[in-house]
Amino acid sequence: MSLPKTKLSTVECYDAWSNTYDSDGNILQLLDDDAFDEIVQSLFNSNQYENKQKLCCELGCGTGRNTIKVLNTGWCMIAIDVSASMMEKAQERVKQIQKNHDVSISWIIHDLNSNDELSIDESSVDAIISTLVIEHIASLDHFFKVIHRLLKKTNDSWAFITAMHPNMYRAGSQAGFIDETTGQKLCGVSFDHSIEDIIQAATKSNLILIKYTEKAVENDQHANQLGSRAKKWIGTVIHASFLFKLQNK
DSSP states (O other), rough: OOOOOOOHHHHHHHHHHHTTTTSSHHHHHHHHHHHHHHTTTHHHHHHOSSOOOOOEEEEOOSSTHHHHHHTTTOEEEEEEEEEEHHHHHHHHHHHHHTSSSSOEEEEEEEEETSSOSSSSOOBBBBBBEEEEEEGGOOOOHHHHHOOOOOOOSSTTTTEEEEOOHHHHHHOOOOOOOOOOOTTTEOOOOOOOOHHHHHHHHHHTTTTEEEEEEEBBBBHHHHHHOGGGGGGGGGOOOOEEEEEEOOOOO
């Protein structure tokens, strides 16, 4: 039986979640790590063999799970999040890798649903990543317009987006956590975006889908690897990832 949900603003939810976000057994994070490694890790690694300094913008850096992966390949980064508490966790992670090598990163607190323009130059970014964020985006058209504005207008520019698959949302699940002190399930504001709507909105901003991947909890063995929360999703696609490239007119 699922717990009743207490709705918070997205920033309130993630501020409260920040202390346990990396340790509460979120199976989507594990599938998300697999998708990152399979689809874009090689794109970041290729920079190690080039002399050019490249810049990645992360829309929704959270606790820095992917931030440090990118920095470890030598890319520069701009990390953006709506939650100061989540970003503090990311900054702690980055400080750990700074003990071993220099990194170049800027931090911006920003609400991606806001009409306020991001303080980043137009056409200045080589790549954009945004993982498990799009569920909280009210307007897909606005989101992809931001991505298009930031990306350099070259054939090498790309964006990697991941999402909780609509199967989960329609089964009553959404991003949130159980508050250990109250036992309540706390959730932010989520939107049920279909796969088709995401691709269509990206296409409107001249972002062409290069690769689409779905991940499911495959069987009992896979569920055991992911953790106890995976059992109920055996046989169900719960994660989606999109690699887009900019199409220049």
